[in-house]
Amino acid sequence: MSIEPEARVSTADAAAKKKRKLIKRASGVVSVFFVAVVAPVVVILVTRQGATTTSAPSCDDPASLHLVRSISAAADNYLTEPNNGEVHLPALAIDRDPSTAWVEDGQQKYGEGTTITFTFATEADLQMICVVNGYAKSAKTFTENARARVWSVHTRGPAVESTLKDKPESDFDAYQKLRITTGPTSTVAMTIEVVRPPTGTIRYSDTALSEVLFFAR
The missing domain is CATH 1.20.5 (Single alpha-helices involved in coiled-coils or other helix-helix interfaces)
Incomplete structure (x- = not known):
């Protein structure tokens, strides 16, 4: 009409x-x-x-942040298992496989004071670090090895202490976000300050770190 x-x-x-x-x-x-x-x-x-x-970006949803990919790792020490000769090198903390881990050698009080250092191929505007704390090969290895309760994280400027909540055994391979100083950097040094001792039936005297992811903008 x-x-x-x-x-x-x-x-x-x-x-x-x-x-x-x-x-x-x-x-x-x-x-x-x-x-x-x-x-x-x-x-x-x-x-x-x-x-x-x-x-804000999170480990589950990093939003627009991108993953820093070209990284090398070094540490004060690492564990070579006496029974089977398995070597837990620092590089195993950045191999994108949470079932492997850098493990310090366990020579002194679960490795408190031991540092693992990551170096980027080029400087990155670092905004977030996510870690799989402990030995996340399985729920069993998670309870048998110690994990850091407090990390001291040095990115730029003074180091920042980051306290992680303990994860339930069912979340043994979950990522947790570290507290850091954000901004341009080419190195990250993480020092074990305080540990959570193992709770399993078998208890080893070392501390493990399964995976670290670095996010930048």
């Missing part, structure tokens, strides 16, 4: 009035809306006038 010219004008006027009302309402606190602002690191959601929430 066609609309006469006069009717078209009336309809346009009604639409304009409705639009002005909506604009007027939106200028008050009554309105509820959200705007997603995608930044390199965080996503900001505006839920209502003057109220915002931030969603």
Whole structure:
């Protein structure tokens, strides 16, 4: 059905009035809306006038951060198992396989004070470090070996202590986020400050670190 010219004008006027009302309402606190602002690191959601929430990158969702891939690793020491000769080199902490691990040699109090150092091929704007703490080959190895409770993490500037919550046995291979100083760096040094002793039926006197992931922007 066609609309006469006069009717078209009336309809346009009604639409304009409705639009002005909506604009007027939106200028008050009554309105509820959200705007997603995608930044390199965080996503900001505006839920209502003057109220915002931030969603930071996590080990489960690194958002726009990228993985630093070209890395080498060295440590004060590492374990060679006396029974089978298996060697737990520092490089096993960055092989993308949580079932392998760097294990310190267990010569002194679960390796407290032992440092593992990672070197990037090129400087990276480091924003997050995620670790699989302990020996995550299985739930059994997780309970048989010690894991760090407190890491001292040196990226740039003074070192920062990062305390990790203990994981339930069922989450033995879960990633945890370390507290760090963010920014450009080409090396990361992680020192075992305090350990959680093993709790299994068999208990070894060494501390393990299964995997480390580095995220930059």
